[in-house]
Amino acid sequence: MAETRRDFLKTAATGIVGLAVGAAAGYYMAPPKVVEKEVETKPPGVPKEPLKIGVITILSGPGALLFEPGLKALQMEVDKINANGGILGRKIELSVKDSEGKPDKSVDFFRRLIEEENVEFVITGSTSAEAIALAPVAEQNKRVLIIEEGTAAKLFEEVDTNPKYVFRIDNFDILDSISTAIALKKTWPDVKKFAVIGADYAWGHDTWDILKGALEILIPDMEVVAETWPPLFSEDFTSHISTVMAANPDVVALVLWGGDLVTCIKQGVQYGLFKNIKAISPTGGEYVWAAGSDAPDGMLMGTRYYFTYPPWDRWWLNRDFNLEFHKRFPDSRGGWPGFNCNSAYAAIHFLKAAIERAYTIYGGWPTQEQVAEALEGLMIPTPGGYRYMRPEDHQSMGYAVTGLTKQDPKFGFAILDPAEAVPPEEMAPPGGVKWRDWIQHWGEQYL
Secondary structure, eight states: OOOOHHHHHHHTHHHHHHHHHHHHHTOOOOOOOOOSSOOOSSOTTOOSSOEEEEEEEOOSSTTHHHHHHHHHHHHHHHHHHHHTTOBTTBOEEEEEEEOTTOHHHHHHHHHHHHHTSOOSEEEEOOOHHHHHHHHHHHHHHTOOEEESSOOOTHIIIIISSSOSSEEEOSOOHHHHHHHHHHHHHHHOTTOOEEEEEEOSSHHHHHHHHHHHHHHHHHSTTOEEEEEEOOOTTOSOOHHHHHHHHHHOOSEEEEEOOHHHHHHHHHHHHHTTTTSSSEEEETTGGGTGGGGGGGSOTTOEEEESOBTTBSOTTTOHHHHHHHHHHHHHOTTSGGGSOOHHHHHHHHHHHHHHHHHHHHHHHHSSSOOHHHHHHHHTTOEEEETTEEEEEOTTTOBEEOOEEEEEEEEETTTTEEEEEEEEEEOGGGTOOOTTOOHHHHHHHHHHHHO
16 A cells, blocks of 8 residues: 555654754754855745744733743744744744633634634643633644643543644643652652642642542552642632641642642741641642742652753753743743743744644645644654654653752742652553553552
């Protein structure tokens, strides 16, 4: 049977990925031969107008703590791409919308972006609820949607089980929770009693279910003594803190994010929550800096990217990304990029590499379907290390970082020290396999 273009796309991955990533990293090209006619500024078949990309993200409310720095990092990378000629000669124009974390606003903005503003691709920094609402709309409209976060397992396990146009950049709940469980067992092997203060929506419940499932395997005699669920974007956690303190657990899991986590930590310090109770947070490494001097030492935090890891002397891309962000945005996020910044970097460079890859194969500006095909199986370098886009479920894979909080006068806030990486092969189910069906097998293999 003759090999189809889709088959060729997959079998030719190695050489083409190298070409695309090389272009993204700014590798040099051989000097052009002298020609008498004028050289085209764009390859044949490439539109002359700018490339419009829609961006739906959270720029107001507690969620802005995560996504506002990410938008800055995205614009920083777009500026660099445009300074080097754009994507195949097309300069990028971003159309940015503030969803405020509301799923209905995200869906409305998505429709308006593609129908009224004629954007070609959409990138979203979103909550899980927004991602779950957006994915079916993107599939129905056959429009490539790159989700930076939106990490609920439900997205690809239940809502979009056979994605074609939807891709997720960052580690999802399973990786956050499993990596935290592994780090906890290593750090505090004798703890038994657990409590949770968790955000009362899809991400919070999913993350705690996965974390608890992993801990039940690693610590067979664990006991959950308290569960309390504040609404998303709460301002007062005192009743939840009191519930946990009355139960007297060994460990409290703070399954919160953004301003919610920072507020809970500050109020927890006021009420003495952390004096005799250890604390963990699957994504807390992203936000603990915002608690300033209030953040106690010794909290075990996870994160999808951490600005000090990989070490700058071993991974120049992380060093340069941090130094440029710090120079351009010294007042954003303490002056150092967070995990949505790395997600934003990956989103635009995955898209750039996929467009260039598809152009190489098809010989013209690619269709939505061709870009989607080209995204499958791509691996690109990011400040946080290499990320690989799994073809089977459109989930990007990379390691997680865990560490213990420690106040650092150099940065003026609590950092993760030491910061350690957990590779995806230790914490991720195979593509297309639901975590509940997989976690027991994971436990048998890991133990």
